[in-house]
Amino acid sequence: MNPKSGTTTPVQKNKITNLLAKHKNCKLFFTEYRGHATEIAQQAVAEGIERVIAVGGDGTVNEVAKGLIGSKTALGIVPIGSGNGLARHLKIPLTIEKAVNFVLSQQTGVIDVCFLNEIPFFCTAGVGFDAHVANEFAQQSSRGLKTYAKMSLKSFRTYKPESYHLESACINEVKNAFSITFANATQYGNNALISPKSKIDDGLIEMVVLKPFPFGAAPIIGVRLFRGTLPNSRYIETESDSLFTLKAQENLLVHYDGEPLQLDTNELKITLKPKALLIIGHV
Structure with a gap:
């Protein structure tokens, strides 16, 4: 989670933290600097983690997804940004409780990745x-x-x-x-x-x-x-x-x-x- 992301209030972010705490197989990381989410995602791939959930806006989603390209680790999204483009396209619920349940229970698919230069x-x-x-x-x-x-x-x-x-x-x-x-x-x-x-x-x-x-x-x-x-x-x-x-x-x-x-x-x-x-x- 990017603690400074999007339009979500501290109360809503605490709600996400509490929801994830109920799932024993989940571990929550807070990003501390630009690019940190990519590093966390790459580490998850190295450890064989099945799902990495980006909690944030499109910028956080992009950073997490970068670290997962070509791997067997799936990207999930709990959208709390101002636009939530990818989440909306993938029909991920925009309410916190439904989004958390969705990314922890739904099956996976595959999508294309585009590149602007690199x-x-x-x-x-x-x-x-x-x-x-x-x-x-x-x-x-x-x-x-x-x-x-x-x-x-x-x-x-x-x-x-x-x-x-x-x-x-x-x-x-x-x-x-x-x-x-x-x-x-x-x-x-x-x-x-x-x-x-x-x-x-x-x-x-x-x-x-x-x-x-x-x-x-x-x-x-x-x-x-x-x-x-x-x-x-x-x-x-x-x-x-x-x-x-x-x-x-x-x-x-x-x-x-x-x-x-x-x-x-x-x-x-x-x-x-x-x-x-x-x-x-x-x-």
């Missing part, structure tokens, strides 16, 4: 407006959908689309884009369905290009995002493949599973390892 991601990654907002959101003292919506609106007024050179098996062209998302799962989090037809175990990455659009179209695009009808928009282009490359004019600000990162390169290579992660959830 960085694993499990839901979405990308560049453009979404990366810009993720970077702004990470600097806020409060979390949650309300704060994210506020930062999105503020950023929308000043953000300018950029040009990217994209390559895959089917495309080789420059696109002017508001944002480009590479999706393994259907959503960013909070049921914002950027790629509603994505399947997390099909061996494919969906690239979603949001083209520049007039200010007046923003509310309609927002509604489509949450209704799962975004692919029907004339401002959306999609492409499915297992390998994409992207090149920009300047070094890239990216996001992966909600985490922003400034790269020291202007090039991306998006790849996939099929069925490389054992998970507890509905694939």
Whole structure:
């Protein structure tokens, strides 16, 4: 558990601690620094532990999952973050008691793992407006959908689309884009369905290009995002493949599973390892 994660209160976190204490085969660890969750997960793999449960938001889930790729140890999630993208895609309950019971009792499945250069991601990654907002959101003292919506609106007024050179098996062209998302799962989090037809175990990455659009179209695009009808928009282009490359004019600000990162390169290579992660959830 990340004791500083998400929007959950100390009372709720104590509730999780007490619930897990009732199960004699469970041991709870608190993360102390960035990357600690990956180290704990790797140690669990070395010890032959069957399940490692990430208690936290998408950042904690990503850190734990990194340490489990290619192993026989399954990832479970008790979602207490602000977005909970992977948990929502896997239909994990969002209430604490139900989530704990779910991850301790459900059978396992396997999902694909995607990589942005060498960085694993499990839901979405990308560049453009979404990366810009993720970077702004990470600097806020409060979390949650309300704060994210506020930062999105503020950023929308000043953000300018950029040009990217994209390559895959089917495309080789420059696109002017508001944002480009590479999706393994259907959503960013909070049921914002950027790629509603994505399947997390099909061996494919969906690239979603949001083209520049007039200010007046923003509310309609927002509604489509949450209704799962975004692919029907004339401002959306999609492409499915297992390998994409992207090149920009300047070094890239990216996001992966909600985490922003400034790269020291202007090039991306998006790849996939099929069925490389054992998970507890509905694939």
